[in-house]
Amino acid sequence: MSSAKINAAIDNLKGAGVRITPQRHAILEHLIQSMSHPTADEIYKALEGKFPNMSVATVYNNLRVFKEAGLVKELTYGDSSSRFDCVTTDHYHIICDSCGKIVDFHYPGLDEVESLAESVTGFEVGRHRMEIYGVCPDCKRKH
Amino acid sequence: MSSAKINAAIDNLKGAGVRITPQRHAILEHLIQSMSHPTADEIYKALEGKFPNMSVATVYNNLRVFKEAGLVKELTYGDSSSRFDCVTTDHYHIICDSCGKIVDFHYPGLDEVESLAESVTGFEVGRHRMEIYGVCPDCKRKH
């Protein structure tokens, strides 16, 4: 049930002293329920029925708030606009070169890579990102 | 000697039927010799002494040409502008969260991850990208 996730996220925000406005609730709900990785504009368009007066700035502002609270991650690929992903468990993404679909993909963390990088470069390593690219089953079928 | 690399790159382009204009030569030379990962604007500024009339569009156009020839890779991180990297050997990048410095980092390819992703998701995997983030030695020293 995704309402449990929503409630958990809201409790998290409240604990950090963030007010739960109707817009914030709706954006969060959409992020959790959509199961996709929407752009700011997609969120904006999805909610304009419920909030005809909502501004794009509100979407961006609140995505930043959620990011700072650690609830949401911003995904920046080569294309024009960022996508936003609800942080549930750690996972990587695999992206279709043909249709752009993004699918979650679980894999044990690559700690070994991080520690090697640390010793080779002298950096103090904090995190890494990885994406895998290919052609999804649907697009393979259509050649 | 980097002139050997430049000549190899030029031969590669000529073989693909690409004309070597003075601007193209200069952009390529800058990419190979700078040893950094410049943005389009940095390249533009670096060459405006030699080519006072060169347009930003020329830089973008030719970076695209080089990309299509497989000579250059576009690196898209979260920040505003893309960076461009001469493709020599396969390598990953480690990026300083504090000053933005990008350092090359060699690591045996993560074929295992790709093949697992393939079997789990049904995608036909073609490639992957990975970046490691941390704090570089210089920034560590300065706290």
Add this chain to the structure above:
DNA sequence: AGACTAATTATAACGATTATAAAGTAAGAA
């Protein structure tokens, strides 16, 4: 209620990139 703070809205600004049209340049054919 009154005062203070935070959030939303509408709009303008910004910056990276791309598109367009005009002018220039090289290469091949006649």
Add this chain to the structure above:
DNA sequence: TTCTTACTTTATAATCGTTATAATTAGTCT
């Protein structure tokens, strides 16, 4: 050589995602 054609560069405008600003609205606290 000269014509023709295709490609390149230039200058400029347009686009688009995102951020900043200022005014308004809504919550919260005493």
